[in-house]
Amino acid sequence: MVPLSRLLVFIVGRFVAFILTVVIGVTVVFAIPRLLPYNPVEAQIGFIYSVGQFYDPSAIEMLRQALYELYGLKGNPIEQYFAVWRRLLTFDLGPSIMNFPTPVAKLIGIAFPWTVGLLTLSIIISWTIGNVIGTVAGYLSNRRFSKMLTGVAVVLYPVPYFILALVLMFTFAFLIPIFPLGGGLTLIVEQINLDLILNLAKHAALPALSIIIPGALGWWFLSSFTLSSQKKTEDFVRYAELKGLKERLILRRYLIRNILMPQTTALGLALGGIFSGALLTEVVYAYPGLGRLLYQSIINNDYNMIMGISLLSILGVSAATLFLDLLYPLIDPTVRYR
Amino acid sequence: MSRNSEVLRVKGLFAYYDVGGLSVRAVDGVDLSVGQGEIFGLAGESGCGKTTLMRVIYRDITPPLRFLSGEVRLRVRDGEEVDLYKLDQQSLMKIRTKVISYIPQGSMSVMNPTSRIKNQFLEIFQKYGRVNKEEVLRQVKEKLQELGLSERVLNSYPHQLSGGMRQRTVISLATILNPSLVLADEPTSALDVVYQRGVVELIQKIREMYRTSFILVSHDMGLHYQATDRIAIMYAGKIVETGRTEDVFKKPLHPYSEGLINSIPRIGGLKQLEGLAGLPPNLVNPPAGCRFHPRCPYRMEKCSIEEPPVFRVGDRTVACWLLER
């Protein structure tokens, strides 16, 4: 077993990387708006005026002050910077403008489980299925199913989730109306029963498929296919064949097992992109997760909300990557035992 | 050698590589036989076809390698023989590791890096049906002990073992089901001298205890001298000489064998070492007549015209016109 000191160094190292990432991310999100000649307070006030109402100038002035406070724009940049950190760490991201005075944190809290649920489910399914199918196809690359799947993968791989989402929506919600056109739930939650679950499932099906299909049959399929084609020429696989071990065993213990490991690392790297894609898919389906929340906040110029979601995304994706990083040595014995 | 104690008989083996429209004649008419409990050495320069011959004997034929003709008769049970090339795939898979085993070149990386050694042993047993894991592991531990190997190895992963340990583990894996014949391709080549000795001792021990036959392929003549009972010298896809190792080393009959054996440094030797002149022949268009004739210091006119047949001298065989007298 690795000496404890080594393990600690590893964990600490990853944590430091995580914190560094978050710090840089937050700083960038903090700095950019302030570097540009964009003043959200004036923009908001302009928005109010553009709607056509007239307000007493002193009231507007009070509003202005309040807005500055709300947006965390009071005081000099240093003070503001620390204010942002305080907000982030206490999860007090200010009130939402479009749903005043509901706090941003609360709205995010409502939307968050939808997104996380969708993402977790889709990622697990697509990653597992994609890698297994890809590995098998890579090993048996001259069979017909392998060639067909590769052809499909080539078409699916470059297509972003939300585009596929539109295609799926068109085909299965419009042309052949099996699934609903959008939303997350059309029942009032009275009790957890089968109806509720089915309803949830029906609404989540297309968004989930939009993420699963390009993942399983596109990205993960192709990358594991390539890895598998390489690995099958390596010594230990050749020797397993020479020993006369059954094909299924070789696939399971020699190929899939040795491919899932680098693919775990790859998953960590891909999380950012998958997350972004999921957000857009939610917008397309009006699925009540962070994506739709973001969309609404953009339309309604809800500065606090946009900030809040950006910050949360950075934090969330970095944390998930950290989690995977820490998980990896537990799976890969060549790293665990030195 | 009497028929009864023969474990392997190879007759008229031909196998070529198809590369870019040409045929590389890597195994071009090979006969040999290996007795029970015999350590048989296969020697020759790099590129003479030794590894290919091993592969062909094991029936590891994958493109661009192509089997043309020949027999590989293996003794499966007392009195029962099979020709590996007449078997169906299933029977072939069953025989492998049970009757005949193969240890390929570059043994360092032949084990599954993410699988514990004990599971790799289990896999071999599980090939033949459900097994009782504890029972199997007990047997494996016993055998390892007999061979003088530590059972700590079982819970480790391959990368935790040293090179020498890995090699010996691979040999144990290959012999765990007590096959009659083990084909070992360059078993010592990547190892330090100290480990080499360990490997040789292990092979000899297995032979002593289980009467297992080995074919050792190596370009290291020193290894052959130490470890083998009989030896075959291969050149350009053909066997040019066979015989008991002692005899061949003391008095090599084929000019090529002479060259090979004279190239071994000896302690206390004062003679200038002579290598063999020239390069290994082209296996696509081998020289006419005896393939060795361009490099042979004793060549006669006949040698460039007609290929020599195999002459028998006692229990040795030589393919050289010099023996015609």
Added chain:
Amino acid sequence: MVAIPRLGGETIKTVGGGLLKFSNSFASIFRYNRSFRTGFILFLIILVLGVGIGALAPTDPRRWYTDTPNRPPSLEYPLGTTTNGQNVFWLLTWSIRNSLIIGLITALVASHVGLILGMLAGARGGLMDRILMTITDSFVVIPSLPTLILLAVLLRDVMNIPLMGLLISIFSWPWPSRQVRAMVLSLRERDFIATSIFSGYGVWGRVLRDYFLFVLPWHLVNATNTVLFAISSEAALAVLGVSILSEATLGVMIYWALNYSALFRGLWWWLMSPVVTIILIFVSLFLISRGISEYSNPRLRWQAGR
């Protein structure tokens, strides 16, 4: 510090020779690689549609109420019309053109900035390498979409097509620079670089002759993929409503179609035209990049059966 390259005879000869080689390689890939051929032809068709045919539009397709609204596809309106009375077919051609422009700008800027920085970092090493890599890594690590959205929102008033391309470039250059640097580092070890050093070429000479030619195939693949990525990013931003909503791009078409609940109201042509077009563009570009990488990697070429 970095010396400014002197474009002397050597460089011009190299570049000229390079161009000749390039056209030969192109002909060769086209002939022998099915992936490339299919992709290229498909892309060409789309290109012609967008640039060539688009120029023949009778009016500015972005203008509202140039045609009867909500008409399904027919002989008169090949791809139907939108709720705002726009002709979908002509709108599509202009959208193709604009999306391709964005993709092109991003590819030109991002992949070349990445290429140059990567070669610099790899060839020079030392402090410059460290600085560049730290900057690069911070960019890689930040999730790009939220930041892009933020920027797009803030720049709403001044956004136009070229600026969109530049915006997307901000997040597209780090990755190629990392990859190029890695390639250059592996090259440094090799013998033929040593020969160059001994022949007396300066850093830039080495960079141009040896590294560049080696990195070129990958660079082409990456540039193609960048176009793809850029078009996709613009579409993503559009769907969220932060692209240039008054312009004609594929993403913006999708935005308006969604905004007007096109599918819900049965106006499927409005939504599916840009969607299908985007898919075709993506597939064609992907085939092209795959073709190039198959062609330049000998092992892949063998696998592809040539």
